[in-house]
Amino acid sequence: MNAVPMSLRAGIRPEVERMPESGIVEVANYGRGRDGLIPLWIGEGHRPTPAFIAEAASRALAAGETFYTWQRGIPELREAIARYTGRLFGRAFDPERFYVTVGGMHALQMAMRIVSGPGDEVIVPTPAWPNFEAAVGVNGARAVALPMIPGPDGWVLDLGRLEAAITPRTRALVINSPSNPTGWTASRDDLVRILHLARRHGLWIVADEIYQRFVWDPGLGAETGRTPSFHDVMEEDERILFLQTFSKNWAMTGWRIGWLEAPPELGPVIENLVQYTTSGVPAFLQRAAVVALEEGEGLVEEHIALARHNRQIVCEGLRATNVVELPSPPGAFYAFFGVDGVSDTRRLALDLIDHANVGLAPGTAFGAGGAAYLRLCFLRDTAVLEEAIGRLAAALPRLASRRAA
Amino acid sequence: MNAVPMSLRAGIRPEVERMPESGIVEVANYGRGRDGLIPLWIGEGHRPTPAFIAEAASRALAAGETFYTWQRGIPELREAIARYTGRLFGRAFDPERFYVTVGGMHALQMAMRIVSGPGDEVIVPTPAWPNFEAAVGVNGARAVALPMIPGPDGWVLDLGRLEAAITPRTRALVINSPSNPTGWTASRDDLVRILHLARRHGLWIVADEIYQRFVWDPGLGAETGRTPSFHDVMEEDERILFLQTFSKNWAMTGWRIGWLEAPPELGPVIENLVQYTTSGVPAFLQRAAVVALEEGEGLVEEHIALARHNRQIVCEGLRATNVVELPSPPGAFYAFFGVDGVSDTRRLALDLIDHANVGLAPGTAFGAGGAAYLRLCFLRDTAVLEEAIGRLAAALPRLASRRAA
Numbered sequence: 001m002n003a004v005p006m007s008l009r010a011g012i013r014p015e016v017e018r019m020p021e022s023g024i025v026e027v028a029n030y031g032r033g034r035d036g037l038i039p040l041w042i043g044e045g046h047r048p049t050p051a052f053i054a055e056a057a058s059r060a061l062a063a064g065e066t067f068y069t070w071q072r073g074i075p076e077l078r079e080a081i082a083r084y085t086g087r088l089f090g091r092a093f094d095p096e097r098f099y100v101t102v103g104g105m106h107a108l109q110m111a112m113r114i115v116s117g118p119g120d121e122v123i124v125p126t127p128a129w130p131n132f133e134a135a136v137g138v139n140g141a142r143a144v145a146l147p148m149i150p151g152p153d154g155w156v157l158d159l160g161r162l163e164a165a166i167t168p169r170t171r172a173l174v175i176n177s178p179s180n181p182t183g184w185t186a187s188r189d190d191l192v193r194i195l196h197l198a199r200r201h202g203l204w205i206v207a208d209e210i211y212q213r214f215v216w217d218p219g220l221g222a223e224t225g226r227t228p229s230f231h232d233v234m235e236e237d238e239r240i241l242f243l244q245t246f247s248k249n250w251a252m253t254g255w256r257i258g259w260l261e262a263p264p265e266l267g268p269v270i271e272n273l274v275q276y277t278t279s280g281v282p283a284f285l286q287r288a289a290v291v292a293l294e295e296g297e298g299l300v301e302e303h304i305a306l307a308r309h310n311r312q313i314v315c316e317g318l319r320a321t322n323v324v325e326l327p328s329p330p331g332a333f334y335a336f337f338g339v340d341g342v343s344d345t346r347r348l349a350l351d352l353i354d355h356a357n358v359g360l361a362p363g364t365a366f367g368a369g370g371a372a373y374l375r376l377c378f379l380r381d382t383a384v385l386e387e388a389i390g391r392l393a394a395a396l397p398r399l400a401s402r403r404a405a
Numbered sequence: 406m407n408a409v410p411m412s413l414r415a416g417i418r419p420e421v422e423r424m425p426e427s428g429i430v431e432v433a434n435y436g437r438g439r440d441g442l443i444p445l446w447i448g449e450g451h452r453p454t455p456a457f458i459a460e461a462a463s464r465a466l467a468a469g470e471t472f473y474t475w476q477r478g479i480p481e482l483r484e485a486i487a488r489y490t491g492r493l494f495g496r497a498f499d500p501e502r503f504y505v506t507v508g509g510m511h512a513l514q515m516a517m518r519i520v521s522g523p524g525d526e527v528i529v530p531t532p533a534w535p536n537f538e539a540a541v542g543v544n545g546a547r548a549v550a551l552p553m554i555p556g557p558d559g560w561v562l563d564l565g566r567l568e569a570a571i572t573p574r575t576r577a578l579v580i581n582s583p584s585n586p587t588g589w590t591a592s593r594d595d596l597v598r599i600l601h602l603a604r605r606h607g608l609w610i611v612a613d614e615i616y617q618r619f620v621w622d623p624g625l626g627a628e629t630g631r632t633p634s635f636h637d638v639m640e641e642d643e644r645i646l647f648l649q650t651f652s653k654n655w656a657m658t659g660w661r662i663g664w665l666e667a668p669p670e671l672g673p674v675i676e677n678l679v680q681y682t683t684s685g686v687p688a689f690l691q692r693a694a695v696v697a698l699e700e701g702e703g704l705v706e707e708h709i710a711l712a713r714h715n716r717q718i719v720c721e722g723l724r725a726t727n728v729v730e731l732p733s734p735p736g737a738f739y740a741f742f743g744v745d746g747v748s749d750t751r752r753l754a755l756d757l758i759d760h761a762n763v764g765l766a767p768g769t770a771f772g773a774g775g776a777a778y779l780r781l782c783f784l785r786d787t788a789v790l791e792e793a794i795g796r797l798a799a800a801l802p803r804l805a806s807r808r809a810a
Contacts, residue, residue: 007642008642008644008668008670008671011520011576011607011609011644012519012520012671012674013518013519013520013521013522013525015522016518016519016522016674016677016678017674019674019677019678019681020677021673021676021677022677022680025476025676025680042473044472044473048469048470048471048472049466049469049471051467054466054467054471055466055467057462057463057466058462058463058466058467061454061459061460061462061463062456062459062460062463064453064454065453065659066453066454066459066656066657066658066659066660067449067453067658067659068447068449068658068659069659071430102507102661102683102684103683103684105680105681105682105683105684106682106683109681109682109683113418113421113543114417114418114421115416115417115418116418117418117420117421117523117545118522118523118545120418131680131681131684134677134680134681135681138518138678138681140522140523140545171416202416204416237412237413239413239416251471252471253471253472253473254470254471254472254473254474254685254687254688254689255471255687256507256683256684256685256686256687263413265413266413266417268426269417269421269422269424271426271430272421272424272425272426272427272539273421273424273543275427275430275510275536275539276424276510276514276536276539276540276543277510277511277514277682278507278508278510278511278514278661278683279507279508279510279536279661280659280661281661282659282660282661282690283659284659285687
């Protein structure tokens, strides 16, 4: 797939050479810079980072906080993360559980390095954020896709099939709830059953709960303001690695800052992994992250309210085209929808750039079971979303019928 | 070595669990926060990043450049790196050769992932920056230490022994010139011979030339202002991966920004690796890096002049203790010296924090052949260095004789 000439290609590690190109990056690169394009392909809001956060970084820069820093993160940020997590779950957390990372991706990279390598398998329910499978594969381990089941009421994770997918080589389960891209959200009962299953088989859980504040289903936490979490059902020092990020809640996608939560006993291992992968996160960025956690609650609530409002507009608008299949997602801020007669959404996503000037992520990017869907991020300005829905409503029926023909 | 309890330890990948703790981080953590301590353990200057660079990041932040960005780096920075490299080597470079990374470490991580994995060997001349060996080991490959030979005129890399260390499993050579910690600097003739050797055996070269502007030996580029480089002797599209960083030249250690230089044909592979390891470098940091390259030449020259001045003071001051063995390093900004009768410099480095309040890096951190040495970074304020040398001169003879006794 990659245009690497033989002489160089022959010298590259096979697990690196066969890494999939991100189907999202491919489409984004295709559309980048087009005049008037509405980009809804990436999980990213439209607002730049607010000044009260950005200025904290600038102040730290001006104060000269430009030296090497703690590999685990500055103590002030680890403490702020512990307090934030404590507020969310109503109990105290040890700051030693939290390790500052270069975004959620770096947290994922380290988690996968801890739990999997050559000869190992990691089960990933799909459709899924493609980086899960890639982060497993680049270590020489095998990601085992477990396709979730689409239904009229949304996606279902069949726990019987999950258990059946476990082999002696299985080392970990990736549980992403709410899910990007499907919006599937685990109930507390799901989490208990998954945890028991993991314990029974001695597996790690890699828990991506980064969308936990974006929940719309009353049965899944819409009133409490957060979804059920493994934090609700786990013991201390359980084999669970949590991925988190500042990207979405605090409009900091481009900052590349997040955290890994792990049992404190893994501290020396994680400190080493940070040292030997990135050597830490700039202290001046961490200062801004502290401010985000301590003063950013209003910002998070604005994002949640915006996403809730937009979810209805997007779902209704897309369904009104009569060529779209889309159960309302219970969590997260994506519409993951099928288009009548279309099975190759990679081509459709490129066509929609040319014909609607709207950028969507092709479901082909999200692994097994995703190829018939498109992902639209609705954490955007409402007026822009309405414009995008209008353009899609004009283009989709044409493209849908053209492909069905 | 790590205090991970059995139940969790049993679940960790062996190549991750056996990662060495950085001997430098251990000592730095031991001494961090001590009143009046002079930290010379890390390869880092004393000056914070100058305002003309830092303010470019703050301006970009204020302008809202806080979104996801190009995985290979913003085009403006890749072009600026190409121009900078062009000025250094007197010819044009294709911006497509350059990939922006989270510091030199991320560049190293990606280089090692490209060239090595389970079953492979990578030859690392030692003493060496410990992260080379760790970055190899964490991928499940084996770093083969090739001890360099200390002599009265400095360290020597025996190319015959280098070739003898090559086995059918060898995939790459790490060539760090000027070397951290020894200061060893390859001549042009050395580079030609190493390159021929690599070609003959089909090996990659991972070239760390980050100290190339810090050269003191007239025979090795002190007049031209840079050391010999593989750029001087290679063909286009050679199997060479260059690591670079903004850390040292531009006083940006804490920014975690650097670059990987590779044949453009590897572009899709490297873009994927960035995506699946860190997902890029903040655009607002990259704006500052552009300014560093375009307006920072005076700053680099100040650093070089300071290091040149300090090198003499440090070498003479340490030799005057009469318990130190230290040939003047031909390149880089480290004094890597032995102390009479001391073989365990890890213990000595901890003792020097307690007894001299000076932080040095123990040679034990730098692999085979390093255990009898201490590393002192002399890219520091001259008066502070003089104070440190005074304290060391008071403490070292005592500690040297105590251990010899």
